Amino acid sequence: MNKKENIVMTRGIQISTLLFAGILFFQSCGDQIVGVDNPKGELPRELTATEKMVIEADQSFSYELFRNTVDFDDEENIMISPLSVSMALSMTLNGAEGETFEAMRETLKMSGMNLDEVNDGYRTLIKLLVDLDPDVKLKVANSIWHDDDLQVKQDFLNRVEDAFDASVEDLDFQDPASVNRINEWVNTNTEGLIEKIIDEIPDEMVMYLINAIYFKGNWLYQFDEDDTRIADFYLESGETKQVDMMTQRDRFATYFSEQVHMIELPYGDSLFSMTVLMPSDENQPLDQFISEAVTAENLHNWRSNLRTPFQDIPVHLPKFEMEYEIEYNEILKAMGMEIAFDEWEADFSGIADTSPQNLFISEVKHKTFISVDEKGTEAAAVTSVGVGVTSMPQPMIVNRPFVFIIHERESGTNLFMGKVKDP
Numbered sequence: 001m002n003k004k005e006n007i008v009m010t011r012g013i014q015i016s017t018l019l020f021a022g023i024l025f026f027q028s029c030g031d032q033i034v035g036v037d038n039p040k041g042e043l044p045r046e047l048t049a050t051e052k053m054v055i056e057a058d059q060s061f062s063y064e065l066f067r068n069t070v071d072f073d074d075e076e077n078i079m080i081s082p083l084s085v086s087m088a089l090s091m092t093l094n095g096a097e098g099e100t101f102e103a104m105r106e107t108l109k110m111s112g113m114n115l116d117e118v119n120d121g122y123r124t125l126i127k128l129l130v131d132l133d134p135d136v137k138l139k140v141a142n143s144i145w146h147d148d149d150l151q152v153k154q155d156f157l158n159r160v161e162d163a164f165d166a167s168v169e170d171l172d173f174q175d176p177a178s179v180n181r182i183n184e185w186v187n188t189n190t191e192g193l194i195e196k197i198i199d200e201i202p203d204e205m206v207m208y209l210i211n212a213i214y215f216k217g218n219w220l221y222q223f224d225e226d227d228t229r230i231a232d233f234y235l236e237s238g239e240t241k242q243v244d245m246m247t248q249r250d251r252f253a254t255y256f257s258e259q260v261h262m263i264e265l266p267y268g269d270s271l272f273s274m275t276v277l278m279p280s281d282e283n284q285p286l287d288q289f290i291s292e293a294v295t296a297e298n299l300h301n302w303r304s305n306l307r308t309p310f311q312d313i314p315v316h317l318p319k320f321e322m323e324y325e326i327e328y329n330e331i332l333k334a335m336g337m338e339i340a341f342d343e344w345e346a347d348f349s350g351i352a353d354t355s356p357q358n359l360f361i362s363e364v365k366h367k368t369f370i371s372v373d374e375k376g377t378e379a380a381a382v383t384s385v386g387v388g389v390t391s392m393p394q395p396m397i398v399n400r401p402f403v404f405i406i407h408e409r410e411s412g413t414n415l416f417m418g419k420v421k422d423p
Helices: 003-018 049-072 082-093 098-107 115-130 154-164 177-189 286-293 296-304 329-341
Strands: 136-147 167-171 205-218 229-234 240-250 253-256 260-266 273-279 313-318 320-327 359-372 376-389 402-408 413-420
Touching: 049 082, 049 115, 049 286, 049 296, 049 329, 082 098, 082 115, 082 136, 082 154, 082 205, 082 359, 082 376, 098 329, 115 136, 115 154, 136 154, 136 177, 154 167, 167 177, 177 205, 205 359, 229 313, 260 296, 260 313, 273 286, 273 296, 320 329, 329 359
Parallel strands: 136 167
Antiparallel strands: 136 205, 205 376, 229 240, 240 313, 253 260, 260 273, 320 359, 359 376, 402 413
């Protein structure tokens, strides 16, 4: 294998490390499966209209969230699960009202959908994905945890339980054991890949809405461990590192253009696949490629051009394992959801009536894990939306000597000033 070929293939794994959305990709909105040699699996039914709307929204949200994550975080390796983030926020959307609801819905790219359509779409889509391929294990779990002093509205709980199959549990958030209870749920529903999502429960926190996704799929065309060799991996800095490079030859669907080099590596019955992309220009920085080219429109066009060659092609892919963690507060604010994080302007009165205090999103935490080897891929993601309550305003009790000033506000002119020591 020459150096140029190695650069092409190893740069591709940088993208595959980043794109968990690609790992969970399946043909959506009626797209034809293209480029898979004799695919075994097919969708058991047509997608519903609400499922198509949810998928379209999720795709637009996915690429925008991914680009913003790459712009925000300068880590070399980044991996996110847009579906996990979207589901956790969509559960929270069920308690939003007014401007907060509109801002969240727009950020999630669901402006053309009402709440019933969002919920109906997720309800059936989750079941379809989980049961889609018997050769791929996919678990999607949702939960709500709230402080036992918070009187949560039953209508909100009913909607989230019905649409997202969410379990609901009230805990004493002042009890340190509650942290362990929540993390046990996370550990169980990610098959131990992610052990915890919270370290402690802050004083203002009254609710967590958590999504967990677990994925395990064997390659449709597995790599032979005997063919794995130590090989050079060329970094953008110009440095070289040694990696375990998996190798095989088969009829994989590929697409090469002036903008992208792309390959599809299917799992199980070929409905799930890993999409690996890299810039055609070997000198183009990966972050620039992501910012300019990795869009829903481009991915749709590129996938429609995938073709399976008449002969086997060599594929070289490093084995790798990584975990990633990020807090999404600032990114989601920048994407248009700022009001939801505002302690006083956020409106989550659909969750509970806490007047005169106010509910707001205190934090959105996201963790992922992935392991890729000769057999396939194991991956997990957790997203936690922490809902806090504002502190009670400090009272102003004028019960001791005080100063008063009567002034004109615009000019700042003080008309009267005085003190009162003995009213």
